[in-house]
Amino acid sequence: MKKLINTPETLLTDALDGFAAAHPGLTVDLEQRIVTRPPSPGKVALVSGGGSGHEPLHAGFVGPGMLHAACPGEVFTSPVPGQVQAATEAVHGGVGVLHVVKNYTGDVLNFALAAELLDDDDIEVATVIVDDDVAVTDSTHTAGRRGTGATVFVEKIAGAAAEAGESLAVVHELAREVNARxxxxxxxxxxxxxxxxxxxxxxxxxxxxxxxxxxxxxxxxxxxxxxxxxxxxxxxxxxxxxxxxxxxxxxxxxxxxxxxxxxxxxxxxxxxxxxxxxxxxxxxxxxxxxxxxxxxxxxxxxxxxxxxxxxxxxxxxxxxxxxxxxxx
Amino acid sequence: MKKLINTPETLLTDALDGFAAAHPGLTVDLEQRIVTRPPSPGKVALVSGGGSGHEPLHAGFVGPGMLHAACPGEVFTSPVPGQVQAATEAVHGGVGVLHVVKNYTGDVLNFALAAELLDDDDIEVATVIVDDDVAVTDSTHTAGRRGTGATVFVEKIAGAAAEAGESLAVVHELAREVNARxxxxxxxxxxxxxxxxxxxxxxxxxxxxxxxxxxxxxxxxxxxxxxxxxxxxxxxxxxxxxxxxxxxxxxxxxxxxxxxxxxxxxxxxxxxxxxxxxxxxxxxxxxxxxxxxxxxxxxxxxxxxxxxxxxxxxxxxxxxxxxxxxxx
The missing domain is CATH 3.30.1180.20 (Dihydroxyacetone kinase; domain 2)
Structure with a gap:
């Protein structure tokens, strides 16, 4: 194996550390492993995440007009529910949060658990499952189709709608429409x-x-x-x-x-x-x-x-x- | 060899064809092999180029605030003088053109020949040679140091000065300063x-x-x-x-x-x-x-x-x- 790393164990932390240094306008919490921008009061926030190793997805899409937060798991490993919960709490603007989730069993489960935890917080959460990959019906890590490239389209377009002040219902419906198309x-x-x-x-x-x-x-x-x-x-x-x-x-x-x-x-x-x-x-x-x-x-x-x-x-x-x- | 190509012989043409389709705001001349944006009358233009295989350098840096034209040679092969001449003629705005040249023997020679041809055209040309690589003094393809990453800095900063309406002398001096620093x-x-x-x-x-x-x-x-x-x-x-x-x-x-x-x-x-x-x-x-x-x-x-x-x-x-x- 030939990689520009220190050790496999520290790669994610090192990369997030470098991401923080390269993008001082974003906040990287190395403890909680979340990347955020400041909340936008009165606007819907988008939170996404998934295993690392797909960069720039998702942290590279945090910023005005797109995501409010990203939760990177270990390489090819889902983020844990507490990470998603912390990210959602950190960025919500009081009018609901859209979780953008690629269709992998671990991601779907952990985002669902996070949404339950957030229910107690009185933060309204809607979820869009991205499943655009036509190659296979079910796969090693998926019931149903895998979520891949369309995630970028969903995050951009739903993010623009959120930025424009659309309601959670509208942003959610647009996200599903992008995935469907x-x-x-x-x-x-x-x-x-x-x-x-x-x-x-x-x-x-x-x-x-x-x-x-x-x-x-x-x-x-x-x-x-x-x-x-x-x-x-x-x-x-x-x-x-x-x-x-x-x-x-x-x-x-x-x-x-x-x-x-x-x-x-x-x-x-x-x-x-x-x-x-x-x-x-x-x-x-x-x-x-x-x-x-x-x-x-x-x-x-x-x-x-x-x-x-x-x-x-x-x-x-x-x-x-x-x-x-x-x-x- | 595993590559996403049709044939080695057609790779550059295919890639330029794809570049044209992806960036309709730029003009790709597949015959002359130049990538241009419209001239800016009264402003200095920047032209760069070199062997292909270094993408996004240089065509990826053509646009407002940076280059006016790029001349891609075959993979790892200098563009020919006629290419540089055609690009310079296509984009000059009447007040001079800066050639940004990485320090490789073929590039330096062919850009110099192009500058001579352009002299007959009454287009004033200044040249900056980028030679930022400290690794070796002379190399396989170079007398003196190789030109690498600083090319991006030179093209961006000199391009901004040209966009701001600075004279060829000022743009040239800034380009040399960026390389020197x-x-x-x-x-x-x-x-x-x-x-x-x-x-x-x-x-x-x-x-x-x-x-x-x-x-x-x-x-x-x-x-x-x-x-x-x-x-x-x-x-x-x-x-x-x-x-x-x-x-x-x-x-x-x-x-x-x-x-x-x-x-x-x-x-x-x-x-x-x-x-x-x-x-x-x-x-x-x-x-x-x-x-x-x-x-x-x-x-x-x-x-x-x-x-x-x-x-x-x-x-x-x-x-x-x-x-x-x-x-x-």
Whole structure:
């Protein structure tokens, strides 16, 4: 295992320490393991979290226009209910909190337990479960589909609605709509290595790739010979379009899994854009880069969302976080 | 070799094609291989370029507040003089153009040839050579020091001065000042693979790392056993501080080489910040992420610049490019 770390045991604390030093506008509580920005009184707050190893998700999306707080668990391990509770208490603005939860059994359970604890606090909590990955129906860590790239879309768009002063009911409904309109599919060229384990998470031959892989290296649909970018884009988009017809304007993300350089992600994005254009779908907005990673896995995921004018407006609204940042 | 590409021969064109689709506000000329934004009449324009494989450098830094044009060569290969000439002609605003050139023999030569051609055009050109890498005095591809991470600082700060309407002489002098105040040092945990070659660029044992590596995998000071993040930060910063005393406020970048995930870069940044703080240096601004990569090399580089109030102001000025983006 080759990593820029001190020890596997201290990696998360070290990374949060570095995150705090790099982003002085955010507050990192190393004891409670929560990353927060100041509460916005009278506005809905968004809290998300999950296992670490997917950076910049979630802490990189804390900031005006997106999350109020993130709760990072250990690498590939759910945050505990007390963490979620502490984060929610720290950032709520008095009018309710939306929990954004990727569909993994541990995350769903621990966020649900946190919501029960918060009920005693008189903090109203709504939860959106993100389950956009079309590759498999159930997986190693999931009942139902896995939650992957669409999490970024949910956090951005629901965050913009919260920033605009929408009620918890509206923000919650928008978050569910974004999830319902989004689908993802991922591939791996190599497995990531969990630092505490020290060896790659799954076997993959020298000329092989994994189709439909999850962001923890969960098996996908099959492994097979390494394919050209064009064929990967076509198979991924076929899987997505079979599950949800793609029409009109789309928001598209080509997301790096952690060890894939940007030159390859742009080459992939070219194929994705051509495939969609050829089928009458307009790529209205896009993200190309590392947003939902899987440690040092090589590969990418493709996420497509069918846009509406309102969702596009909320996507375009100003955002200022470490990983996503734009003005009007 | 495992990459998300169609063929090594088409990679650059495919990536530029994807870049164009992802960033419709910029113009990509696939024939001439230049990436431009519209000229700003009456303002100095900045043009940069170099071999591909270092993305987001340079095309990712084209936009208001930074570059006007980028000329990508083939992977690890200098752009040709005609490319630089075409880019300069396309974007100049009538009051001169600054060429930002990393110190590699081919780049320096081809930009100099382009400047001669432009002389006939009556376009005034000034050139800044970036040579911030303290690791080696001369290298495989260089007479003198290599140009690496400081290129981002030069392009941002000189770009802000140009945007503010400063003269070519002032923009040029600021660019030289930024280079003079910046130092870098890089390490590799694995070698990158040039697609057309198909195998890693240099040998490195399973438990080894390269100290002082260049962004084309040029040999550094030595290879040796893999060290903890803390020791890597200390040795890199010792090399930098020995060459240029660090005092007061600093702008610091921990840059990923392409295959290193963000969680590791933040862990490295924690060590860098602690080292600097312990020596009385304040980290006033920072970048943590992939900015000057080396294909799929694992590793990072550290760049430190001694700030002045004016340079800090220019760093903070608004910028809107694919890879660097903020408002006031």
């Amino acid at each position: 989004s689908r993802s599919y991922g591939v791996a060229l190599s497995a990531g290595t969990v630092p505490a384990v020290g060896r790659p998470g799954f076997p993959l031959g020298d000329d092989e790739m994994e189709w439909g892989v999850g962001i923890h290296g969960e098996p996908g649909r099959r492994s097979g010979p390494l394919a050209p970018a064009r064929d990967i884009a076509a198979e991924a988009l076929d899987a997505i379009a079979t599950d949800m017809p793609l029409t009109g304007e789309a928001l598209v993300m080509v997301n790096g899994m952690g060890a894939t350089p940007l030159i390859e992600l742009y080459a992939m994005f070219a194929e994705v854009a051509h495939w969609l254009n050829a089928r009458g779908v307009t790529v209205s907005r896009s993200l190309v880069g590392n947003y939902v990673t899987s440690l040092d896995m090589a590969g990418c995921s493709i996420t497509v969302m069918n846009l509406t004018p309102r969702l596009l407006d909320l996507w375009d609204a100003p955002v200022e976080t470490p990983a996503l940042r734009w003005g009007r | 910046s130092r870098s040092y890089g390490v590799a945990l694995s070698a990158g693979t040039v697609p057309a070659v198909g195998r890693p660029g240099f040998p490195l044992g399973d438990d080894e790392m390269e100290w002082g590596v260049g962004i084309h995998g040029e040999p550094g000071r030595r290879s040796g056993p893999l060290a903890p993040a803390r020791d890597i930060a200390a040795e890199a910063l010792d090399a930098i501080a020995t060459d240029m005393p660090l005092t007061g406020e600093a702008l610091v970048m921990v840059n990923g080489m392409g295959a290193t995930p963000l969680i590791e870069l933040y862990a490295m940044f924690a060590e860098v910040a602690h080292w600097l703080n312990a020596r009385g240096v304040t980290v006033s601004r920072s970048l943590v992420g992939n900015y000057v990569t080396s294909l799929d090399m694992a590793g990072c580089s550290i760049t430190v610049m001694n700030l002045t109030p004016r340079l800090l102001d220019l760093w903070d000025a608004p910028v809107e490019t694919p890879a660097l983006r903020w408002g006031r």
